[in-house]
Amino acid sequence: MRKIMIAIDGYSSCGKSTLANALAKKLDYLYVDTGAMYRAVTLYCLQNNLIKEGKLQIRLLKESMDNIKIEFRNISGKERSATFLNKQNVENEIRKMEVSNEVSKISVIKFVREKMVRLQQQMGSQKGVVMEGRDIGTIVFPDAELKLFMTANIKTRVKRRYREMVANGIGVTLEEVKKNVISRDYKDTHRKESPLIQAKDAIVINNTLLSQDEQLDIAVKLAKERMAIT
Numbered sequence: 001m002r003k004i005m006i007a008i009d010g011y012s013s014c015g016k017s018t019l020a021n022a023l024a025k026k027l028d029y030l031y032v033d034t035g036a037m038y039r040a041v042t043l044y045c046l047q048n049n050l051i052k053e054g055k056l057q058i059r060l061l062k063e064s065m066d067n068i069k070i071e072f073r074n075i076s077g078k079e080r081s082a083t084f085l086n087k088q089n090v091e092n093e094i095r096k097m098e099v100s101n102e103v104s105k106i107s108v109i110k111f112v113r114e115k116m117v118r119l120q121q122q123m124g125s126q127k128g129v130v131m132e133g134r135d136i137g138t139i140v141f142p143d144a145e146l147k148l149f150m151t152a153n154i155k156t157r158v159k160r161r162y163r164e165m166v167a168n169g170i171g172v173t174l175e176e177v178k179k180n181v182i183s184r185d186y187k188d189t190h191r192k193e194s195p196l197i198q199a200k201d202a203i204v205i206n207n208t209l210l211s212q213d214e215q216l217d218i219a220v221k222l223a224k225e226r227m228a229i230t
Contacts (some may be wrong), residue, residue: 003128005135010150034133039094104187
């Protein structure tokens, strides 16, 4: 079967990463978490005082973009690849609420998105890639052979995000998570640069009532159908 490009978009805490990672493993494809890339840029801003009293120093960030190196590496014993920022494993740091609360203001910036999109297109240029984010099927790879759009109801998404953060040792309340998820939904769908939009040819997977195995079975079936097309 030929290798294809698989784009997975959708709202935050919809299980995009879980599905994309499992699907990549099943197909022996490369998994790319584009959301982690924007989180890494956000972490860089926080670490280097580019966000002061909630205000982003845009000029300084633009001047710093060449200093931001992002890559993904497989870590022995880990289920998914880890995000590295300037050769440092920041997988846990980028998942903290401090980063979650700021990432939307970073991801709307045109020069940030342009650089991230270039990196993503390089990563997926040879196909055999499962890439997930907000604009993969609309902007990064509009010609992807398979496009999936993930969704779930807000209550389910908040619970999933809360459990994930607690499991990673991040102190947070359920109400804080809910406010963050609602805020990110609004910002993601209303931003000027590459807003979250369902591609016209995307297949919707509402996993509110689906198990991880059930949604994986659906995705694998769809992928193999597209891979068989010559």
